[in-house]
Amino acid sequence: MSKPLQEPTFLILTALLEQSQHGYALLADVERLSQGRVSLRVGTLYAALDRLTGEGLVAVESEEVVRGRLRRTYCLTGAGADAVAVEADRMADLARTARTRLRRLRPAVGGAR
Numbered sequence: 001m002s003k004p005l006q007e008p009t010f011l012i013l014t015a016l017l018e019q020s021q022h023g024y025a026l027l028a029d030v031e032r033l034s035q036g037r038v039s040l041r042v043g044t045l046y047a048a049l050d051r052l053t054g055e056g057l058v059a060v061e062s063e064e065v066v067r068g069r070l071r072r073t074y075c076l077t078g079a080g081a082d083a084v085a086v087e088a089d090r091m092a093d094l095a096r097t098a099r100t101r102l103r104r105l106r107p108a109v110g111g112a113r
Helices: 007-018 023-033 042-054 078-108
Strands: 058-066 069-076
Touching: 007 023, 007 042, 007 058, 007 069, 007 078, 023 042, 023 069, 042 058, 042 069, 069 078
Parallel strands: none
Antiparallel strands: 058 069
């Protein structure tokens, strides 16, 4: 059994499922995916990307200099896609369990929601 992903890591990997992205685009996409709940700082994102690259979950797809600064574009690896699939299944199982328990609770409290 693999270790559960932290929410920011899951969101970064999920953002890369659709397309390769550079750091600032990833910041915006993570915020959009989380509906504004997760707003990563630049340093936090790049530390996570370095870690994920080291773990083989993402890779640097390209590098270019834009306005005098190096811009790296990151892509998801097969292992990264697998990690998202495992985590999505884990969260779905937890949500099913919660819904089952909620259905059992509702009749006991007069059906209130």
